[in-house]
Amino acid sequence: MRLAKLKNGHGIRQKLLLTLTRVLTRSEPFDVVKTFTYRPQYFGRYFCELGHAILRGPSEWTIGERELFGAFTASLQHCLF
Amino acid sequence: MLGDKLTCEVFTDWRKGEISERLRATLALLEKVTLEPGELTTGDLAALRAAGVTDRAILDATYVCVGFNIIARIADALGFEIPSEEAFSRAARFLVILGYKRLSGFWTRGVYNRSADLALILKSLLIKQSIADPHHRRLSRVQNAVLNGPATLPATIRQTISEGHELPGALGAYAKKVAEHAYLITDEDIAELKQANYTDDQIFEATVSAALGAGLVRLDCVLRVLRSEQATIVSAESTFEETCTPAMTRA
Numbered sequence: 001m002r003l004a005k006l007k008n009g010h011g012i013r014q015k016l017l018l019t020l021t022r023v024l025t026r027s028e029p030f031d032v033v034k035t036f037t038y039r040p041q042y043f044g045r046y047f048c049e050l051g052h053a054i055l056r057g058p059s060e061w062t063i064g065e066r067e068l069f070g071a072f073t074a075s076l077q078h079c080l081f
Numbered sequence: 082m083l084g085d086k087l088t089c090e091v092f093t094d095w096r097k098g099e100i101s102e103r104l105r106a107t108l109a110l111l112e113k114v115t116l117e118p119g120e121l122t123t124g125d126l127a128a129l130r131a132a133g134v135t136d137r138a139i140l141d142a143t144y145v146c147v148g149f150n151i152i153a154r155i156a157d158a159l160g161f162e163i164p165s166e167e168a169f170s171r172a173a174r175f176l177v178i179l180g181y182k183r184l185s186g187f188w189t190r191g192v193y194n195r196s197a198d199l200a201l202i203l204k205s206l207l208i209k210q211s212i213a214d215p216h217h218r219r220l221s222r223v224q225n226a227v228l229n230g231p232a233t234l235p236a237t238i239r240q241t242i243s244e245g246h247e248l249p250g251a252l253g254a255y256a257k258k259v260a261e262h263a264y265l266i267t268d269e270d271i272a273e274l275k276q277a278n279y280t281d282d283q284i285f286e287a288t289v290s291a292a293l294g295a296g297l298v299r300l301d302c303v304l305r306v307l308r309s310e311q312a313t314i315v316s317a318e319s320t321f322e323e324t325c326t327p328a329m330t331r332a
Contacts, residue, residue: 002160002271005281027168031161032152039282043289046226047151050219054145060138065104066145069111072095073149076115077157078264 001031006038014040102132110139110303111146118302123310136307137215143303144216147296154292157263159285160271214304227293233282234290242287243294251277252287259291 001007010018014037021029036044055066095108106128113121129139155161228239241248242256251274258266274284 001162002158002268003281003285006159006285009281025168030164031159032156035155035159035161038285041226042230042232042286043223043227046219046223047148050216050223051148053216053219054141054148059141060135061141066141068104069107069142069145070149072108073111073115073146074153074156076112077150077153 001034006031006034010034010038014038103129103134106132107134107139107142111142114143114146114299114303115150118299121302121306123306123313126306126310137213139303139307140215143300144220147300150299151292151296154259154263154295155288158259158266158288158292160266160268220300224293224297227286227289232286233280234286239286239290242290243297245294245298252279252283255284256287256291259288260295263292 017037018029018034021033036048038044055070056063059066061069095105110125110129113125126139228243229236232239238248238252242252245257245260247253248256255266255270255274258270271284279287
């Protein structure tokens with residue numbers, strides 16, 4: 001993660017979530033989670049709501065097929081995350 | 082979730098691998114949407130139509146593609162670390178329980194801009210769309226927060242970045258790189274921005290604005306093609322009624 005603020009500049013509520021994640025998964029939360037929880041009113045909250053509807057909401061595609069579309073799209077951009 | 086084997090097969094060999102025609106045609110579309118969105122034409126929908134993929138299914142797949150065009154750019158630009166296999170499977174289980182939805186709600190609560198939301202609903206009611214866009218409102222909320230919401234970069238700068246217009250200086254060059262090939266961004270690019278006195282918040286906002294813009298352009302390309310296809314059908318039908326020429330019906 002190239003921006004220090006997205007690593008540990010979170011608000012109290014979000015710090016609590018990250019700590020909880022650390023305890024429950026016994027590992028460091030993913031950078032994507034840190035990005036979604038950093039200033040969530042700017043981006044993360046609304047993007048997660050959209051993402052949930054797209055990937056988990058009603059659709060003719062199964063959840064697996066939709067996850068595949070996502071991974072496929074990321075791979076086209078040389079993105080491994 | 083699909084098994085690793087199928088996933089690998091799709092990435093390396095999806096053109097001839099053992100997947101349904103419906104899936105193959107959709108992957109071909111998503112590839113074009115991601116790599117050359119400007120080249121999309123109604124002809125690109127022919128294979129999907131032949132495989133029986135509906136408007137709604139095309140839109141749903143496009144939205145997944147758009148979402149991952151956005152997040153992959155952010156991940157590449159900001160240099161997300163790739164989790165180890167072990168950490169990933171442990172966290173994947175956790176994510177199944179937690180769900181994406183939990184990341185909204187309590188953990189991310191704050192001042193909610195209700196009037197802007199109401200304005201979006203009214204706008205979507207007034208502008209009647211020929212193609213029902215199932216995720217339009219949620220996407221507008223993202224757009225509104227990222228480009229008009231309170232932030233450190235002025236809204237006009239964020240909008241200029243997302244629309245892909247030229248912006249002078251280091252920030253403009255960086256935003257262009259995020260939109261065009263985010264995977265080429267290095268630590269030096271970020272260091273250069275910091276040297277030009279941009280804060281982490283400003284770099285974050287520029288990154289998200291550029292990535293969102295790249296996603297919105299791609300969605301527009303697909304919507305444009307879907308609408309022009311529909312317009313062709315409508316005009317073909319009306320010509321058919323007038324002249325009763327069987328040749329005018331859609332193959």
